[in-house]
Structures are given as structure tokens and as C-alpha cells.
Amino acid sequence: MNPVKLIVTSKTNLKFKYGKKFSEIEKLLKNLQNADKKRGLDTKVVFIDDATSAKRARLKPTKIVTEQEAKRAIDDLYREYVPAYIVILGAQDIIPFQEIDNPAEDEDSSVPSDLPYACDAPFSRKVDNFTGPTRVVGRIPDIPGQQNDTKYLQRIINNTIKHKAKNPDVYRDYFSVSAWVWKKSTELSLQSMFGHNGKMLTSPTGKGSSNPSYKRFTKKQLQPMTHFYNCHGAEIDLNYYGQKGQSFPEALESDNLSSNITPGTIVAAECCYGAQLLDPIRNGLPSCSIANNYLANDAIAFVGSSTIAYGPADSQSLADLITQYFIKNILKGASTGRAFLEARQRFLSESGPDLDPCELKTLAQFYLLGDPSVQPAECEEAETTKLTVGNATMNSRKNLFIKGKNLENSIGTTRKQNTRATIKDKKQLNEILKKTNFKDKDKKAVYSVKAKKMDGQLQKKLGAMDVKFHTYQQEYNTSGKYFRYRVLVVKENSAQILGWRAYESR
Amino acid sequence: MKAGNMDKEDGQVELNGKVVKKKFAKGSKSEHNAVYFETDNGSYILRRRGGNPFNDPELQKLIGENICATGIISNYSFIASNLKKIN
Numbered sequence: 001m002n003p004v005k006l007i008v009t010s011k012t013n014l015k016f017k018y019g020k021k022f023s024e025i026e027k028l029l030k031n032l033q034n035a036d037k038k039r040g041l042d043t044k045v046v047f048i049d050d051a052t053s054a055k056r057a058r059l060k061p062t063k064i065v066t067e068q069e070a071k072r073a074i075d076d077l078y079r080e081y082v083p084a085y086i087v088i089l090g091a092q093d094i095i096p097f098q099e100i101d102n103p104a105e106d107e108d109s110s111v112p113s114d115l116p117y118a119c120d121a122p123f124s125r126k127v128d129n130f131t132g133p134t135r136v137v138g139r140i141p142d143i144p145g146q147q148n149d150t151k152y153l154q155r156i157i158n159n160t161i162k163h164k165a166k167n168p169d170v171y172r173d174y175f176s177v178s179a180w181v182w183k184k185s186t187e188l189s190l191q192s193m194f195g196h197n198g199k200m201l202t203s204p205t206g207k208g209s210s211n212p213s214y215k216r217f218t219k220k221q222l223q224p225m226t227h228f229y230n231c232h233g234a235e236i237d238l239n240y241y242g243q244k245g246q247s248f249p250e251a252l253e254s255d256n257l258s259s260n261i262t263p264g265t266i267v268a269a270e271c272c273y274g275a276q277l278l279d280p281i282r283n284g285l286p287s288c289s290i291a292n293n294y295l296a297n298d299a300i301a302f303v304g305s306s307t308i309a310y311g312p313a314d315s316q317s318l319a320d321l322i323t324q325y326f327i328k329n330i331l332k333g334a335s336t337g338r339a340f341l342e343a344r345q346r347f348l349s350e351s352g353p354d355l356d357p358c359e360l361k362t363l364a365q366f367y368l369l370g371d372p373s374v375q376p377a378e379c380e381e382a383e384t385t386k387l388t389v390g391n392a393t394m395n396s397r398k399n400l401f402i403k404g405k406n407l408e409n410s411i412g413t414t415r416k417q418n419t420r421a422t423i424k425d426k427k428q429l430n431e432i433l434k435k436t437n438f439k440d441k442d443k444k445a446v447y448s449v450k451a452k453k454m455d456g457q458l459q460k461k462l463g464a465m466d467v468k469f470h471t472y473q474q475e476y477n478t479s480g481k482y483f484r485y486r487v488l489v490v491k492e493n494s495a496q497i498l499g500w501r502a503y504e505s506r
Numbered sequence: 507m508k509a510g511n512m513d514k515e516d517g518q519v520e521l522n523g524k525v526v527k528k529k530f531a532k533g534s535k536s537e538h539n540a541v542y543f544e545t546d547n548g549s550y551i552l553r554r555r556g557g558n559p560f561n562d563p564e565l566q567k568l569i570g571e572n573i574c575a576t577g578i579i580s581n582y583s584f585i586a587s588n589l590k591k592i593n
Contacts, residue, residue: 107582211561234559236580241560248560282517283578284555284587 002042003084003393005373006077007032010065011047013094017147024150028157029089035161041373044081048073067096071116071123078120078135084393085337085373086117088139091277095139097306097367101125103360103414104310105445105473106485106505112306114139114367118341121408127364128415131355132408133344134401136337138372141295143288145279156295160371163264163300165378166225168331171266173224175217177201177251179231180244182504184314186230189324192316193228193331203231203242203251211247219260225376226266226327227299230311230320232506233271236283238290240271254290263298266330266376267291268323270311272506275304275369291369301336301370303343309365310358310487310503318362319506322347326368333379337372338396345403352411354449356469356489358503360414412449414469421446423470423490428497433472436502438488442472467493520576521545521584522592525552525568541565543575543584550584559583 007029015022029045036043047053048070054061059076062069074086088095097112116123118133140160142153172194178186180202190197204212231240231251238254269275275291287293291302303326311319325346329339344363351359423429433440447469472488485505491498523545543552552568553559555577568589577586 109581232560234553235583236578236585237559241558243560246561248558250558283580283585284518 002040003397004081005036005041005043005085005087006081006083007043007045007087007089008048008070008074008077008095009045009089010062010094011050011053013049013065014090017093017142018150021150025153028150028154032157032161036373041085044083046073046077048077065095067098068123070095071098074117075120075122082397084136084397085335085371086135086137087371087373088114088117088137090139091141091144093144093279094142098123099125100127100130100364102307103127103357103364103416104308104487105357105443105471106308106475108307111361111364113364115344115364118344119404119408127360128355128411128413131348131352131363131411132404132406133341133348134404136335136341136372136397136400138301138337138340138368138370140371141277141292141369143280143292144277145281152292152296155298156370159263159298159300160374163374163376165333165375166264168333168377168379171226171331171377174199174226174228175201175222175224176228177203177231177240177242178229179242179251180204180206182230182243182311182313185312185316185320186228188316189230189320190228193226193324193327199224204244204247204249206244212249214250214253216253216256217260222257222260223262225262225264226330227268227294228323228327229267229269229271229274230506231269231271233269233273233276233305235273235276235307236278236285237273238278238285238287240269240274240290252290254293255287257290257293257297259297261294261297261299263300264376265294265299266327266336267294267299267302267304268327269302269304270309270319270323270506272305272308274309274506275302275367276306277369295369299370300374300376301330301368303340303366303368305365305506306367307361307365308485309506310362310485311506312502313504317501318358318503319366321350322362322366330376331379333375333377335373335375336368336370338400340368340372341400341404345400345407348407348411352407353451354412354467354469354491355414356491356501357414357416357445357447357471358487358489410452410454412451412466414447414449417446417448417468420444421468421470423492423497425492425497429490432488432490432497432500436488436500438472438474438486438502440472442474442488445471445473447471467491467498518576518578518587519547520574521547522572522574524572525565525570527569541569543573543586547579550579551582553583553585554589555585555587 325343
């Protein structure tokens with residue numbers, strides 16, 4: 001039996017958007033099904049709001065494609081078919097993102113997310129209900145808003161059909177841009193992914209003017225097939241930005257990508273709003289977002305954030321980790337979807353069992369754009385696995401399912417406290433505040449993490465299992481124009497401070 | 507300040523308000539002056555469409571002025587496509 005790939009979309013929303021050209025999308029999906037069949041996948045297309053299609057899939061159709069109904073439909077379909085891949089077809093105006101309550105203390109009112117679609121837990125807005133991802137999920141987006149034709153989807157789907165796994169060495173050649181202020185952190189990420197960081201570019205360069213005008217990257221510069229960004233980003237904006245002091249030059253302009261990307265390129269962006277999908281017309285923008293534009297110009301996968309993302313300036317955490325785990329898994333020969341699921345699981349495994357608010361936000365806000373069944377790089381290791389295990393895909397899914405369930409059962413539940421509990425060890429706290437340039441009068445919040453019950457005796461011997469995170473937040477402004485955030489997270493149990501981390505918004 | 511027209515058909519809104527500086531993270535190393543658009547409808551970080559969201563000198567010139575701005579509101583930002591001073 002071939003592994004199932006499930007393509008989930010909405011007929012009503014596609015017809016509303018594309019009118020008579022909807023039939024072209026049906027034809028495209030048929031082509032994709034045929035191509036998938038040749039590579040051993042049983043691809044099923046389900047219009048969750050169409051009675052005939054839903055009945056064929058043994059699904060109760062949705063009347064309106066709300067967040068809750070989309071989640072219910074995907075959960076029901078998952079239980080019916082246990083697909084190896086779930087593809088969400090369309091941007092948020094076709095199948096909505098799940099809006100998660102923002103666990104961090106920043107200005108994002110909610111976090112658009114595909115994480116709940118990757119989890120067995122039922123519909124909820126609380127991210128800590130989704131700490132056990134088990135499903136391979138990716139979204140083939142179109143451009144949000146009214147469209148005159150289906151060229152964008154044609155291009156992405158045809159690229160998916162055409163892609164052949166390549167020698168992993170072609171993905172070891174990278175193009176990377178870092179905000180100058182975060183170059184230490186980016187160097188560590190590149191070292192970890194590629195074994196060297198000699199090709200990192202910074203914005204600004206550090207030489208000459210600190211506020212240079214944008215110099216377009218050439219096709220040759222953009223030629224490498226892995227792209228990695230650690231820059232600033234802003235909502236409803238088509239660029240990424242660098243930083244040195246109070247200078248914030250453009251690090252990448254969306255239209256620089258046009259006709260300059262090598263087919264099959266993979267992208268990971270740590271930037272705030274790095275993967276946002278924007279309606280250009282409604283927002284008065286001259287073109288589509290960087291994420292949309294990468295895919296329009298033949299990139300095969302894009303991982304990035306929907307909202308304000310975090311990471312440290314000089315070390316590794318949060319956005320640094322989830323993006324680099326994704327790339328590393330690609331280099332090992334994983335499909336983009338498996339690479340991203342494993343990245344989420346590893347992020348949870350390394351960050352847990354107690355997740356602070358920024359870690360929870362990171363988990364929710366990063367998503368994969370592109371067909372999750374595409375395998376960018378072939379690897380000898382993967383071939384060996386196939387030979388020895390037989391049906392490697394389903395075996396891998398079983399392992400990932402069990403791993404996700406174990407994470408769900410071990411990650412504690414984080415809740416914001418209404419009371420202003422204070423840290424007992426004042427001396428150590430003051431040392432931490434001094435070292436990190438935070439003040440006791442900065443905006444504070446307290447989160448308690450309730451540990452999952454395991455072996456009661458062992459839990460007692462290991463010391464207090466329930467912990468608190470105390471956050472200190474500085475909301476500052478760069479040249480008087482825009483919010484940035486610094487967050488200090490101090491972890492303590494009932495007896496002592498266990499550790500601390502300082503993050504900056506990207 | 508009076509709020510302007512909130513019901514433009516293209517999703518844009520027109521608001522009257524005052525451009526002000528506000529301090530953030532007072533007393534910290536990161537203390538900065540921020541540019542806000544204070545209206546009856548709420549207080550927003552002010553940006554210009556197509557302007558650098560982190561460094562737009564045109565907005566600095568408007569601090570202290572009453573303005574009428576047309577644009578879109580998203581999350582916590584007012585992204586203006588048109589700005590004009592009013593008396």
C-alpha cells in the first residue's frame with residue numbers, strides 16, 4: 001500500500017477567488033496526483049466544503065471554512081487515512097491559519113499558525129495544547145486576495161512535479177544574510193548547518209556607510225540552493241532589514257528575487273514576519289511578500305515566521321534553532337515536510353520540558369510553505385534506510401507519531417499568572433539584571449509551568465518539578481519608528497534560580 | 507482630535523490625530539523616542555507606505571503636528587498612504 005498524501009482545500013473559496021479558472025486548478029491537481037502516483041504516492045484531493053468530494057473522502061463537509069471547521073476536517077481526514085503528508089492548498093483566504101493566542105508579551109494580538117493542523121489535539125487557541133506535533137504538514141500557498149489567473153499556483157505545482165532529489169552537496173552551498181548586530185549568532189547557525197560560515201553576508205557590511213542604499217544581489221550571488229536569513233522584518237512590508245546601531249538598511253527586497261532564484265532552492269528565514277503572506281492589492285503593495293515571491297521564482301520550500309520572532313544576538317536559541325534544524329534535516333535527505341516536523345520535535349525536545357513564552361511562540365509561529373512531500377536532497381543514508389526498512393516513509397511516520405506523543409506527554413503546561421510573584425534569590429537576580437542590562441522596573445510577567453505527572457517518587461527525588469518563568473521586557477524603539485523587544489526570561493523552581501536567557505525580536 | 511472616516515471601501519481608513527514622541531524603556535540602555543499617531547480610535551506606531559519601517563526621516567519632521575492620515579491599520583501599526591498636516 002502506497003503512502004497517502006492528502007491535499008486539503010476549499011472549493012467555495014477557490015471558486016470565489018478564481019471564478020471560471022477554478023477548473024484550471026482542478027486540472028493542475030490531477031497532474032500532481034498523476035505525478036505523485038509515479039513516485040509511489042496515493043494522492044487524494046479533498047474539497048472539505050464540497051458535499052461530493054467530502055462524501056468520497058468519508059468526511060462530514062464543512063458548511064463554512066472557519067478555523068474550527070478546517071481543523072475538525074483535517075483531524076477527521078487524518079484519522080481516516082493516516083496520511084504521510086498533509087498539504088494545505090491555498091493561502092489563508094482559502095484555508096485559514098489557526099489563530100493562536102500570543103503567549104509572549106509583545107504587540108502581536110495573535111499568532112497565525114499551521115501547528116494545530118500538525119497535532120492530534122482538538123481545536124484550541126492555546127499553544128500549549130499543541131506541544132505534540134505528529135503530522136507532516138505543509139502549505140502550498142497562493143497569493144492572498146483576488147487573482148486574475150492561476151499562474152502562481154501553476155508555477156508552484158509544476159515545480160513540485162518537476163523536482164528531482166539532488167546531490168546534497170548542491171544544498172551545502174548557501175547564500176546567507178545576517179543583520180550586522182546578529183552576526184555572531186548567524187555564524188554559529190551556519191557553522192552548525194554547513195561546517196563553515198565564510199560565505200555569510202552582513203547588512204550593513206560593516207565597512208563604509210552604515211546606512212547604505214540597497215544594492216541588488218546578482219543572480220550569481222543568489223545561485224546557491226540554500227538561503228538563510230537572520231534579519232529584521234516588519235508586518236505588511238516587502239523587505240528584510242539589517243542593523244548596525246541605529247541604521248536599518250534594506251537587506252533584501254522582494255523584487256530582487258524575480259528571475260534570480262535557482263529552481264529547487266530552499267529558504268529559512270528567522271526574521272519577524274519573514275513568511276507572511278500578504279494581499280498586495282488590499283495592502284497597497286507593488287508586489288507579493290518575500291515568501292510568496294520566493295515560491296513564484298522556483299524555490300521549492302520556505303520556512304519562516306508569521307509574526308514577531310525572537311532569538312539571542314550572540315548565541316543560539318528559538319528562531320535560530322527551528323530554522324537550522326529544518327535545513328540540517330533537508331541535508332540528511334528528508335522531505336521538506338518531514339524535515340520541518342522533525343525540526344519542531346527537536347526544538348521541543350531541546351527546549352522542553354518547560355517552555356517559556358518565547359519558546360511557545362516560536363513553536364506556533366514558524367510554518368512550512370511548499371509541498372511537504374518534496375525531497376530536495378537525496379542522501380546515501382536515506383537510500384540505506386529504504387533498503388533495510390522497506391516502507392521507509394510509513395516507518396518514519398510511525399516513529400514521528402510516537403515521538404510527538406511522547407513530547408505531548410512530557411512538555412509541561414505553561415500558564416500566565418495573574419499574581420506578581422517575585423524571585424526569592426534577590427542577589428542572584430540583581431546580578432542577572434546587571435549582566436543583561438535589564439531593570440527590575442521593566443515590564444514583568446510570571447508564567448507557571450505545571451509538570452506532567454510521571455513517576456511520583458522520582459519526581460520528588462529530582463526536586464520540585466513545577467517551575468516559574470519570570471519575564472522582563474523592554475519595548476524600545478529604533479530611531480523612533482518601530483517596536484523592537486528585548487526579553488529576559490529567568491527560570492526558577494521553589495528553591496532556586498535554574499537559569500536565564502535574553503532574547504531579541506527579529 | 508476627532509476621528510476621521512473609518513469606512514472607506516478599499517479597507518483604508520482616514521484618521522485625524524497628533525504625531526507625538528513617546529519614550530520607551532525609560533531608564534534603560536535602550537531608551538528611545540518613538541513616533542506615535544494618537545487618535546480617538548487608538549494609538550498606533552506610525553509608518554509610511556513604502557517607507558523604511560525602522561528608519562523613516564520623513565516621519566520625524568511631523569512630530570508635534572496634527573495630521574490627517576489615510577492608510578490601513580494592522581495589529582499595532584498605522585501604515586499611511588497619504589499624510590497631510592492640518593491646523
